[in-house]
Amino acid sequence: MILHRRKLLTAGAGLMGTALLSGCDKFAGTETGQRTLKVGEDANQYVQRLLMSPTTLAREFPASMISPWFKPNGTIDPPDRGYRALAAQKFSDFKLTVDGLVQTPLALSLADLRALPSRTQITRHDCVEGWSCIGQWSGVPLAEILKKAGLKPQARYAVFHCADTLEFEAGPKGGGKGRGQGASLVRPTHPGAVREAYVQLAAADDWGGPSTATEAPKDDWGQGSPAPEPEPTGIPIRYYESIGLYDVFNPQTILAYDLNGKPLPVSNGAPLRLRVERQLGYKQAKYVMRVEMVESLAGIGQGSGGYWEDRGYEWYAGI
C-alpha cells in the first residue's frame, strides 16, 4: 500500500516535472520566448557597464599563477587547406587584413605586427562551459592597428573573420534558417563539442576530409602538410566574432601572437588570436585572418554578431 502510494507520488511528480519542462522548452522555442529570455543579457550588460568604464582592466595575475596547461577549446586544428598551407610555411606568408570602415585598409605580416607597440598581460581565461586557465599573452593592442588604419566615423564594431571552418551551410536546396533544422552537416552545441563534431565530420563520407581531426593536434608550426580541402558540400562557415568600440579601445584588447613567451600554438589559435579580457572564452576568436570595421552587425552571419551568438549564446559575454 505504502509502496503503491509512493509509486503514485513519484509518477505524479514526474508527470508534473515533465509538463513543466516541456512547457518551458516550448516557450523558449517561440519568438516571444526568445525575446523574453534575452532580457537577462540586456540587463547584465547595462548593469555591468554602469560598474566599469571603457578603460577598466581585467585582473592581471603573477607569473607564478600561470596554468601549466592552457586548455585549447573549440577548433584545435583547422582543417582548411588555406590555413594548413600557411601553417606549413610557419605563417611567413600570413597577412592580417584590416578593412571595412577604415581610412586606409592594411595587410600586415607577423613581422609588421611584431614591430608595432606590444602589450603583455597575464590574465584568466573563463570558458562559457565553466572552467578557467591563466596564461600570459603578448600581442598588439587593437587600438594601435586601428590608429594606423584610421577609423571612419560610422565604424561601431570590429568583426574578426577566422580561418577555421566549423560547419557547412547546406546548398540552396537545404534552405531554412531555423535553429537546428538541418542547415548544416554538423551542429556543435557548445565550444567543447566542436572536436566531437570534427570527428563526426571526418567519419562522414561526404566530408572526405582530414583524418587529423581525430588525432592529437600538431602544435608545432610547419609540421602538417596541407590536407585535402573537404568536398564542397556547401558554403563553409568559418568562425567569426565581434566586439563594440567599448571593448575595441580597451588597453587589454590585443591581437596576441605569443602565449607564455612562445609563439601561439596552433591549438590556441596561431598565428593570431583576439584577447578581450572582460568577456568569456568564445569572444577570444582564434586564427584571426581579417579585422573588418562595420557600422552594424546585421550583415554578419545570421546577424547576432558571432558564430556562437548565431547559435543562441549572448553577444555580451561579460557573465
Next chain:
Amino acid sequence: MAASPALEAPETVDRQGRRWFYRHPLVIRLAHWINAAVLLVLLMSGLQIFNAHPALYWGATSTFDDPALAITSEQGRDGTNRGVVTVGAHTLDTTGVLGLSKQDGTEIERAFPAWATLPADQDLATGRRWHFLFAWALVINGAVYLLYGLFSGQLRRRLIPDGDQIRDFGGSVKEHLLLRFPEGTEAKRYNVIQKLTYLVLILGLLPAMVLAGLAMSPGMDAAWPWLTELFGGRQSARSVHFIAAGLIVLFVVVHVLLVIVSGLVNNMRGMVTGWFSLGRDRESAR
C-alpha cells in the same frame, strides 16, 4: 513570558470555537511562491550549465586532472558503461542518475539527467538564458521581500528570536526532534530553530548564492575584483555556488517535510490565504 509582539497579534474565533490569526501578509505570500518557482528554474537551468563542464575545482583556475568533484561516465570492468561521481579520492557508482542516465529510453552520458535540467536536452546557451533571466527575478523578488520586511517590521517580528526563545533553546531543540509542534498562542510565532534556519537562508545562503554567481563573471571580476577574491578565486566561487545550491535544495526538502508533518492543510492555507488556525480554544474557557 517575555513580551513578543508576535504573540500579541490580533486573532478571531469562529462559530466552532476555532482560533484564527492572519499569519502571512500578501507581499510575503507572493514573495514566497514567486521565490519557490524562481528557485526551481534556477536550480534546473543551473544543473544544465554545470553539465557543460561537470567538474569543480578550488582556487582561481581549473586543475583538470584532479578536480575536487567530478561527475563522469566510465567503462566498468565488465565492459558496460557506468555513471561515476568522484569526490577527492572517493568514487561512487551513480549509474542511472548521475553521469549516465536515460532520456526517452536511450542511455546517454551526462552529469545530471534530462529530467533534472532546463532545457531537458543538452543546450548550454538556452540554459544560461533561463538562468540569467531568473537570477534577476530572484534578486528583484528578494529585494521587495527584504524592503517590505524591514519597513513593516515583519522581518524582525518573524525571524529574530525572542529573549525567552533563546533562553529555552535546548527545550526547543528537543521538542523539534520529537516532532512536537506548538499549538495555541505559541503557534503565532516561529520556533527558535525555524527562525534561525530562515535567517541563515534569507541573509546567508541566498545572498551568498547571488554573490558567488556574480564572482564567476569576467565582467564583474574586472569591475569588482574583491568579490572574486572573497571566494578565493573564480573556480572556488563556482564550487561555493554549487554547494550553496545543494544546501538550498536540502533546506527545501526539510522545509516541505516539516510543512507536511506539522499540518499540511493549515500551513498551505496560511501561505495561500494568509489565515492560520491556532486550534480549538482551550486556553480561555468560554
